Amino acid sequence: MAKVLLIDDEITMVQMVTEMLRADGHEVFPFSNGAKAMEALETHEPELVITDLYLDKTRAHGLEILQKARSLNPPAVVIVITGFGTIETAVEAMKRGAYDYLEKPFKLDELRLCIQRALSYNAAISENIYLRKQLRKKYEFSQIIGTSQKMQDVFKMVERVADTDATILILGESGTGKELVARALHFNSKRQFAPFVPVNCSALPENLLESELFGHRKGAFTGAIADKKGLFQEADGGTILLDEIGSMSPTLQSRLLRVLQEKEVRRVGDNTPVYVNVRVVAATNEPLEQRLKAGTFREDLYYRLNVIPINMPALRERREDIPLLVGHFLKGRLHDRTGRPFKITKGAMSALGAHNWPGNVRELENAVMRACALSETEIILPTDLPPALHALAPQGAEGNAPEDRELSPLLEEPPSTALYSMGGQRDAAEPKVEDLAGRKPVVVLKNFLREQEVAYLNRVLAQTSGDKEKSAQLLGISLATLYRKLSEGE
Ligand SMILES: Nc1ncnc2c1ncn2[C@@H]1O[C@H](COP(=O)(O)OP(=O)(O)OP(=O)(O)O)[C@@H](O)[C@H]1O
């Protein structure tokens, strides 16, 4: 059981929570005065601090308490309680290292759960599980490529907030990797063994989406031939990604708001609430402000979702990542006919670097896949790129003269400690492609089959413009299997 320092200026609240904590066997130091609590932090060395953000208005502000608690040795885990209208401060608190926040009014059970998680998190750190988690993180993040400052900022934020239950809003143009980041959030949290459920809110008409999300009772509407669990329930214990949140209808927005507030869902045609423990991550590729102004997106929902925004940079704002991304997409692929690993000429790489990429990383991935399919040899030339890009290559880089076949140093080794993938760095020291001519590499059968599978999966993905759901359908496998196959062996 833990030493808990509790600070709130509402006496009744302090009494209630103190009783609960003591009943649960914790040692509690309750305070209704911020200044006294500041002193007590040093004398009592609590493991857990629960603090209101606005304490007796003029003196010790909750953020100061947070800062002091985090600077203790060992640092205390801090849960922040926020009142109405203090959401911006909650964001600030999360940024400064609060473990989680709870909004008033909350149920005691919610606080209890939050405390349990916070304490087990703390225990995990002291048991050194933390280090192992760091290793796993590195692995999971390796799917997201980027050494640019903008991507490093994204990684830092994902790392900071992954293991909290805070609602996250991922903003970014189409193809910038929003879903990838949502998955990284899930797989770097304690929820990783529970489901990750992505839902595209713009893909279904309102009624269907409603019954998808919340489920329905048999007979609730024509066609409801049996009871159906909603996706919120399917995601219980895990994470739900509400993609294209901007296109959600006002009715569904208010239902979602209730789920966020009450943590309960009600099926269509059923008034019995079902408690769900789901972390909500929302994504959008349109700035929601316009919808707010037009009154088609609820302001209260917006503020709830936007507690922690993660902004995905457009690819044209981080062009320095293009060679690494190209290396990542080429990694492990062999040319159909020559059986040799793909290379790319400087001319083709410079064309890729000059394009504006309105479709961002997805467009780049498709362009690279297309080039692999079209290229006569394993060397990708500007002429293998989509026509618009072809024109961007420097004059005379057609690949006819030997100097035009100079390869791009795309596979340079990136700094080794970062979180991004090491996309093909081994190839950096390989002999020039000419030296390999004529030598047919022998590949272990399993690897060969795997190559073929990956190539085929990528071809289908390219055909569906990267639509994984559609690809899984075409391939006759589940979406989960597709994801597994795509991530296997990376
Ligand atoms: N940083 C990255 N590193 C490697 N691959 C990436 C990166 N960003 C995106 N991708 C790839 O680009 C494709 C699009 O990514 P994703 O689906 O996450 O984008 P999105 O922002 O959700 O797009 P949309 O708004 O169209 O839904 C995926 O195949 C993904 O694997």
Ligand SMILES: [Mg+2]
């Ligand atoms: Mg998406």
